[in-house]
Amino acid sequence: MGKKVAVLLTNMFEDVEYTEPAEALKEAGHELTVIEKEKGTSVTGKQGEAKVEIDASIDDVKPEDFDALLIPGGFSPDILRDDERFVTFSKHFMDEKKPVFAICHGPQLLITAKTLDGRKATGYKSIQVDLENAGVNFVDEEVVVCCNQLVTSRQPDDIPAFNREALKVLENK
Numbered sequence: 453m454g455k456k457v458a459v460l461l462t463n464m465f466e467d468v469e470y471t472e473p474a475e476a477l478k479e480a481g482h483e484l485t486v487i488e489k490e491k492g493t494s495v496t497g498k499q500g501e502a503k504v505e506i507d508a509s510i511d512d513v514k515p516e517d518f519d520a521l522l523i524p525g526g527f528s529p530d531i532l533r534d535d536e537r538f539v540t541f542s543k544h545f546m547d548e549k550k551p552v553f554a555i556c557h558g559p560q561l562l563i564t565a566k567t568l569d570g571r572k573a574t575g576y577k578s579i580q581v582d583l584e585n586a587g588v589n590f591v592d593e594e595v596v597v598c599c600n601q602l603v604t605s606r607q608p609d610d611i612p613a614f615n616r617e618a619l620k621v622l623e624n625k
Contacts, residue, residue, distance in 0.1 A: 458487055510535075530557060530560050571589065
């Protein structure tokens with residue numbers, strides 16, 4: 453049975469960190485809802501390769517309506533964490549032990565939500581100190597799965613492992 457996956461995304465996301473996981477999730481039968489500030493607009497990846505239509509406004513969705521959360525990297529998570537609505541939305545998934553998939557800079561939203569203390573995770577090398585300061589047991593590996601809930605990866609090269617583990621976690625929920 454397909455799960456409902458919320459995707460938090462704004463301009464300057466890392467193109468393949470959205471397109472490849474989104475494709476893998478959809479192929480496995482899951483339904484994605486891309487959320488930003490305004491429904492019906494579109495956002496563009498920092499490489500200019502991906503343009504994504506926004507399905508819903510953050511004001512029109514509730515985290516309770518979703519089974520899992522995907523946070524692609526790039527500059528998008530840093531931009532979104534400046535808006536408390538996205539931070540609160542992300543926090544719900546961690547607090548409720550729902551699956552969360554964060555790649556590259558994706559964990560920045562979870563740092564701001566103060567939900568990573570005591571967790572094992574990875575991320576892009578430039579946020580390693582931020583993750584450690586947030587209480588993360590940082591591991592430099594292509595994919596880290598914590599508590600069969602949180603899946604993190606470092607960079608685009610890690611996407612195959614990230615997708616594989618994200619799909620496994622969803623299968624088990």
